[in-house]
Amino acid sequence: MDYQAATRLLPASYLRIAEEAKKSVSNKIQELLEKRKWPEEGWSDSMLEAFLHEIALMDSNNFLGSVGVGEREGRVFSKIVHTRHWGLSHGIGRSGDLVEPQPKAVGSSLVNKLTNALSLDAIKICGITSVQNCFVAPIATGMALSLVLSTLRHKRPSSKCVIWTRIDQKSCIKAVQLSGFALEVVDTTKNGDELNTDVFAIEQLLTKIPLEEIVCVITTTSCFAPRAFDDIVSVSELCAKYDIPHLVNNAYGLQSSKCCHLIQTAATKGRVDAFVQSTDKNFMVPVGGSIIAGFDKTFIDDISKFYPGRASASPSLDLLITLLSMGKIKFKKLLKDRKENFEKLKSGLKLVAEKHGERVLETKGNNISLAFSLSYIKGLRDNEITELGAWLFQKRISGCRVIDVGSVKDVAGVTYQGWGSHNSSYPTPYLTVAAGIGMGKEEIDVFLNKLDTTLSEWKKKGQVRK
């Protein structure tokens, strides 16, 4: 908008002031486009909306007088849908490559490119300073792991299996299954309360299985206590030694400087081919995206080129808006708050544990999640144990998991003893909770209070029943 054009409507001196204010905004946008760095300070919603609407006008479906004679012209039937996407309807990527720009959708392409650039900056800020490349895929971590595995298959055409240190979450297992690989499960080892990576067993498999049949080793950082973050550094050294790709599931690990430090060190000392993280768990956006990152620019590019066809721009758009709205300063504050919350949660849990004759398990290798023993429930039937979680959820506490140690489950053709506990013979039932990014201090107080009450009520009920 040319402010001078308005001088027949408003005094030039007034317009000058507005123009200068506008210039500050334009400068911020220009700086973003030129430097492609996460801004220190968050943008106001007014500024963001103006930016998004301007970007949307760059897509051909929003051009004045545009005529579409193809099979996909970005037409949007519903005004509600149009509005929620600012008219950005072309998605991201082209048939050849998820990060390739589209001539018909310059705005959407810009969203895609910017989000990837800011995400790279964000990963560095989290502590993985030597990351070289990344992109946001509109698929959650499970599907993203599968995409990486499928890409690796083409580099290792004889590969048949994945070596994987056990973590009892279905999506990683199913990702391997989807890609058509067999799973070589390495059970965790118990040290005190904590469950650790059995590095020795991994090496044994590496020497036992013909190397060309192994597509990669998959490790996991962020996980539920009492499982510790994997010993990624040692595994990466093994991977370097045996020349086997190493894929790290860093699902919600960006928010933990410890997880990031592990990946950074592993990449320096050994081999990390790619690490995958969730956008929602680390950056407080709706579920749907992941960031696939690595230390070799070309390999990450290869992965993006394996993505077949276009894809939803929504996860990228959500992340871009969030990063710009948040700014680096606020993100660092959130990371700091999370650390403090973890300590607060830990000490609070200890008090509740003492009161109820339980204890907080010692798991120094995990600074996101905590486990609280439930020795009391041992021997109860399954449905009785589940009930505790249900009671808490009825009190609007979500995210608690009650883990019985005796359950056995078949997942994708493999039988897991003690499913849910990441180990085939963990001795104590327990309840896990996490201090995730964005949690409020007051949430901890409410939770501790309700946990205390629920345990009392529930034990009472339990005693009656026996």
Added chain:
Amino acid sequence: MDYQAATRLLPASYLRIAEEAKKSVSNKIQELLEKRKWPEEGWSDSMLEAFLHEIALMDSNNFLGSVGVGEREGRVFSKIVHTRHWGLSHGIGRSGDLVEPQPKAVGSSLVNKLTNALSLDAIKICGITSVQNCFVAPIATGMALSLVLSTLRHKRPSSKCVIWTRIDQKSCIKAVQLSGFALEVVDTTKNGDELNTDVFAIEQLLTKIPLEEIVCVITTTSCFAPRAFDDIVSVSELCAKYDIPHLVNNAYGLQSSKCCHLIQTAATKGRVDAFVQSTDKNFMVPVGGSIIAGFDKTFIDDISKFYPGRASASPSLDLLITLLSMGKIKFKKLLKDRKENFEKLKSGLKLVAEKHGERVLETKGNNISLAFSLSYIKGLRDNEITELGAWLFQKRISGCRVIDVGSVKDVAGVTYQGWGSHNSSYPTPYLTVAAGIGMGKEEIDVFLNKLDTTLSEWKKKGQVRK
């Protein structure tokens, strides 16, 4: 909201009128939930917004006094992002299954279930009346084809290749590559101007390759003229005969009663395991989703169970809003308009063709797309040919493709003669256009006019250059 509570603020008689009006709305919602059918008449935006906001309150992150102690609690940092998702931040699916509901996200789960139910209804309305099951996946058609292929691999563990009747779009090729299968390409045969399925060559491959090594045959309905829709019926009969899965890429075929009739007939006479279609191309939503459908309930369920982890709810949400906003009646009107537009475009193109000494290629087997000969450009250099498309795009005509017949391209390890023309030796260069759903009649007029002008200008320039 209990209207009676407001009687100290407003006269009871007034409240009664509003209450009755509200009841009509509630009845529509109740009917939707009970019958799970696409409503005849579209819902107003006011009603839709009220519905969406109510659904959002069913997700635990929006509960009053909710406390989250897990690693993913649906927290959303940006108000802009929160608003565009109505607070529905949990995505869809669970680690085990894309269509499984989440206890923490009842609203999101409802969106998921409803969209799938309405989509099934929509497919029937399009003409595939015996469809048994479908689900919306938040991945575009390429990735969706890959998901089906990966599922099929587990049923056919020795399979190595896909038999595919050639269509020159990268995403299908890359989908096969991603899943790790080799591609057995069957070239099209030329009949008059039209390119048809070489059913004979497919059968030859079925007899030549060990059947257990074939994961499936992939055919395509909707495509660019002069390629005709594949002869799906014959292929399905072959697939039945040889007991080989048959996967149909019905990308934008739901909008064509012809494509749908082909699939319906094929399923009756032979074998169709799954057919995949784009949500954006058929229902005018932003890019990002596909509907995976089939005639065997269990097989489609199996595919959804192969999806690893949660996924973005955005494509489902867009489709749900659009279907409710549109209603069956308006959709049928759009289908009818599209047919008329196709005829209008065809006859208009014929006039332009006559004027310029060209012709509209005869392709009765394709009622979405049309090809317009460009005999004039034969022998020009590549960049000169591309320029014609660029000229049109500068005039804000998007979607035209200019196809030279001499280009050779390597895609995913296979060399294609005449890349872009779906055939290794098509004689005439041409330009394709399509009459897609939602196109306006006035767009056709503008297009024809600009095509005419551009051809004149461009020929002039061409003559000068020679």
Added chain:
Amino acid sequence: MDYQAATRLLPASYLRIAEEAKKSVSNKIQELLEKRKWPEEGWSDSMLEAFLHEIALMDSNNFLGSVGVGEREGRVFSKIVHTRHWGLSHGIGRSGDLVEPQPKAVGSSLVNKLTNALSLDAIKICGITSVQNCFVAPIATGMALSLVLSTLRHKRPSSKCVIWTRIDQKSCIKAVQLSGFALEVVDTTKNGDELNTDVFAIEQLLTKIPLEEIVCVITTTSCFAPRAFDDIVSVSELCAKYDIPHLVNNAYGLQSSKCCHLIQTAATKGRVDAFVQSTDKNFMVPVGGSIIAGFDKTFIDDISKFYPGRASASPSLDLLITLLSMGKIKFKKLLKDRKENFEKLKSGLKLVAEKHGERVLETKGNNISLAFSLSYIKGLRDNEITELGAWLFQKRISGCRVIDVGSVKDVAGVTYQGWGSHNSSYPTPYLTVAAGIGMGKEEIDVFLNKLDTTLSEWKKKGQVRK
């Protein structure tokens, strides 16, 4: 946004296309600011939103790093409220003048100025081509009439009363009362079915009352049949002759070329000081604004200068968005549709009337509203008559008025015989309906059908009761 800054993210050629498209948008904006004319074609919502967000950044409360140390700094607590106003929170006007720009709120001031400029253009298009000045006031017509009266008082310090040709709507009467003037009511005269202005009686009052005690004559154009539009031309000639101000209540008259023609002619042949119209009734915006217009630039300026303090920008904003979204072409189409709808409604009513032994009253002097005789109800009790309207409203027909001719009412100290019928002795009860701008043809069909049914049902019930 400087597109060149993005060349490290996207190909320059792509950016060029987007830049050109952006330029078309900028040109439209620039043309608007420079020419201050209603655009022929409506703007897309995408373009409008981009424009509004940019304008909002011109207000100081949205400046980056802005600090407020006054008592009113445009702070907005609720994000929902902020969003619905695009952050434009300063309102319009200054303590001195409703059309004066504010240095702190350049964006809001621009909205104000632009709306006034486009409104002037709109009035001309409606047919009042010699209008010289107008402004949008965030008050509905009643309050706007009062504002004009109060301004006139200062020019006529001895004035005490208003001469007014009777129209039975409370808001005009209350406007006069609010300003502290007495009302000299001139009853309408009956000619056939139609009620007309008693020009003779007006002149009698002008000769009887000392002229300095008359603040002005108020006439009304748009009104409910069987009252005809006032004979504004004759009254304006009288006003010129006696040098008395003439204020025209043109509430929903802009949509009628007849009303506008009357005002235009009156201004040419006689005296019209100001005419006031509703924004909602003429331009399909929510209730809340009016346009005060006239043929003497200075007098209209005087009125705006009488407005004490700032005011809501909402009505101006709604009108600006609507005018830009609509464009002149669409408005003219709506005017044409309205005329056709009036004829359709009239002929449809005639058929229903014949069937029920009633008739459509002959009121050539009113081309917005129609009256349908209800000779049947004569003699019924009040609550029985009202019931007919209620029945129709229960069938979701709103806007019908059933007029009994026998009621007597005191309003603001004056007793009106036959209140509601604009005349002290109209013989027939009737029902009125109007063909307002934006009415859909299908609404007419539904209405006629329900009127027919309701009359039958109601008569049946009536006969039983007697």
Added chain:
Amino acid sequence: MDYQAATRLLPASYLRIAEEAKKSVSNKIQELLEKRKWPEEGWSDSMLEAFLHEIALMDSNNFLGSVGVGEREGRVFSKIVHTRHWGLSHGIGRSGDLVEPQPKAVGSSLVNKLTNALSLDAIKICGITSVQNCFVAPIATGMALSLVLSTLRHKRPSSKCVIWTRIDQKSCIKAVQLSGFALEVVDTTKNGDELNTDVFAIEQLLTKIPLEEIVCVITTTSCFAPRAFDDIVSVSELCAKYDIPHLVNNAYGLQSSKCCHLIQTAATKGRVDAFVQSTDKNFMVPVGGSIIAGFDKTFIDDISKFYPGRASASPSLDLLITLLSMGKIKFKKLLKDRKENFEKLKSGLKLVAEKHGERVLETKGNNISLAFSLSYIKGLRDNEITELGAWLFQKRISGCRVIDVGSVKDVAGVTYQGWGSHNSSYPTPYLTVAAGIGMGKEEIDVFLNKLDTTLSEWKKKGQVRK
């Protein structure tokens, strides 16, 4: 929405949880409707949006299958406009009364009634506990004062003038002028630095002017230092003694417990007929509304009945959303913060004053605004003085006013010596700033810092010039 209807889509147990959560929301709404009290805790935006969309469905223009045959049917052309009003397009009030409900617009009427009820509660919380009645008018304070004056005229038909203790803001003066009353200005008296009400002079006027010619006395609470809040208590006692109405301009006084205490005491000890406050200045909504309140239910009703016709619902809607979003608790916190900010601003200003050889004027009778002497500028020319404000505004400090004491101005026919300084002979030029509700602590720091710098720069420049 009947959750049971969804049991064919989702497990009943999941639906139960969501239903219970929904019930908490419904309970809050029901409590609001029944008790009509400002909720303690603010509502989430999700909940508010759901509420607003449901309310909108109560208006007839949003009814399913609604047909409009009147002249105003709430039709909205632009989707953008529709969305920003949630489809609430009928405005508030009826021709007879601003607080009367409309049968066609039950939702809008509910907004109107609720806002008035919550506003009454809010005024009590602010400290005026014996308030009996109030309503929100969609007009800013100036116009609202005029509405009260016009209502009073009908109770005092011989009245001609207003007695008014001088405050140099145009809008009050213009409000009096608009209503057609003469202004009897009572200059302030200087005590130390502070300017106070000349109660003695008021009484002199009350004895001098025939009482029936006085429509009321107008006093002002909130004002710019060094003017103190008026001595409302003494004036109210005079008004009681002489039986003259007393109207208080409490523009931004609700945020000050002192102002509210004054009004409460005055109403107890003497006579206060009505007090008027701005919605934007006290509750952080966009400009456009005011609350007219009083201690006699009938008198306030009379004022609302004097409003001619309908009016914009926007100011009521903004206030309702804000009050519900804020909740009492947050409001009390904001009031507390404001008090602290005032002290912080005061002590900060003192430090800057010392540095520059100036002082903060002693004005204990004003706890919102502060004056900072600018003895330095005495003798400068007008444009030089104005420049200081401009310099600050260029640094994005808005709201500072620089007051020279020598200016003379004619406003509405009266000449004011020392215009701007509320007194005809104030000795020192000064700058005023205010600590308004919603100001951030960090804004104060930035302001003090920039004031310091600007004073230094400006003095430097000034010295050069001399």
